[in-house]
Amino acid sequence: MTVRRRTADDKRCGLPEAAGLVADGDVVAIGGGLSHREPMALVRELIRQGRRDLHVVGSAHGIDVDQLIGAEAIGVVEQSYVGFEQDFGLAPAYRRAAGQGAVQLRESCCYTILQQLRAAEYGLPFIPVRGIIGSDVLHLHPEYSEITCPFTGQRLIAVPPLAPDVALIHGLLADQHGNVHVRRPLVLDERFAFASRRVVVTVERLASSQEVSAAGVTIPYFLVDAVVEAPYGAHPTSCYPHYTYDREHIAAWIAAAAGDEGIREYFETYLAPDECHYRDQIGEAALARLRTFDESPERWQELMA
Template identity: 30%
Template sequence: MAELLSLREAVERFIQDGDTVALEGFTHLIPTAAAHEIVRQNKQELTLVRMTPDLVYDLLIGAGCAKKLIFSWGGNPGVGSLHRLRDAVEKQWPQPLEIEEHSHADLANAYVAGASGLPFAVLRAYAGSDLPKVNPLIKSVTCPFTGEVLAAVPSVRPDVTVIHAQKADRKGNVLIQGILGVQKEAALAAKRCIVTVEEIVDELNAPMNACVLPTWALTAVCRVAGGAHPSYAHGYYERDNRFYQAWDPIARDREAFSGWIDSYIRGTADFAEFKQKLAGEAK
């Protein structure tokens, strides 16, 4: 059953050094506030999993929290490269980063397998691809019924999954609306799941066919209004495109990045104070 906690307490209690952590959310509902709190608490030696690493993982990698990245695409959407990711891979700064690359279909199926309690996922993929040459975990199996050769990859079973959503009720049930990525599968595949939400309400009033994560599948629910910024939260606020553009020059330079992290994340008490600081300097 999910506990209603502050984000600080949830990260302190449920994310440990050396954990495999998935922060998921596709296009919107990206759990930025949780990534900030992981940096504030200086969690170390994390294996990070995400289908589309973007700014949240550039932050965590540049801050020295990560030892490995399992992913299927990485970049600053609509802008360009993740410079802290590149610096870690190419020049081992601030420390070496191991990478494990998959396709989108591969990693999505690996989450489904993890949520299903299966050891691996099977999919029809990688014909003509060179990716299996650089990822030895992509293997092949022969179907016992048809003889067809299929791709197989290990399931993803994070120690902790972190997602953002619109609402939770006071029992800890969570409603996700809008575009869904693999949040549901990532949550169900994990040993522990932290959800940040825009608001906590008495009743979810979930529409028909909505995605509702039950309290028994979650570990902690934390109210963090605006916690997906600079991505958007469907029905609450829009994407901050200027932030994505501004991130490029900040992340390109090690000193600029380190100064930004020290000022805006380590120098703030929580995500609310971060947003206040950001808004104040934008005036």
């Protein structure tokens, strides 16, 4: 397929075409974090398309990485965390794949990843970070190197630049040129957008340039290769101020991911052929319920129980 130029006037496309910008074996930066604003429509499309050997990088994540591992789409995990916190605990597909040696574990640290992205942004061959020495995380990364500061003699770890092949980001609004509006917490989304070779964006809604500009441009158009309108594109993670995370659905994934059979059934039920089917399977009422969080603190609390 033809890769869209970053200066194209119109970067709108369909989800299959956008996910086509991710190749087998790519280093992939997934936006959002934990249970917040992860680009799940793109994750699902990568699974539909049977992507393999992805090398995922980033900070603390959850169902996005666990589902990709469950679909055998990932070869290397270089995240600072993959799991479901106190909520549901360990990530079942990740834990199983790690125990079988089915994924390479290159666990990293939030600040290390950030500094590696910055090295790429700054155009530097390395950046020094403190810490890591004494941690076994060092032994998972032969690409790191201990150096001595030429001015102070301090021991530091030099880490190489990280320029992911592709960043996947879910935002709130975008115009046809690829100007994207996102709201805090941005996690690493801006850094991913600036450091990556390709940037693929889904948004809750496409809008006019005036509307995106008024809301505030978080990621400027010249960094972006493709934009796709994907309502509920972060589901079952949250996408405020529109909807909270779908705790019940995440619980359903946790239960399904206890075994290979459950994972197969989950994907059969929810994935094929497209996002319309996915939303139908979740159900209009269930989705609408997630939008009621702002009725009152009590309501919000109820949705989290």
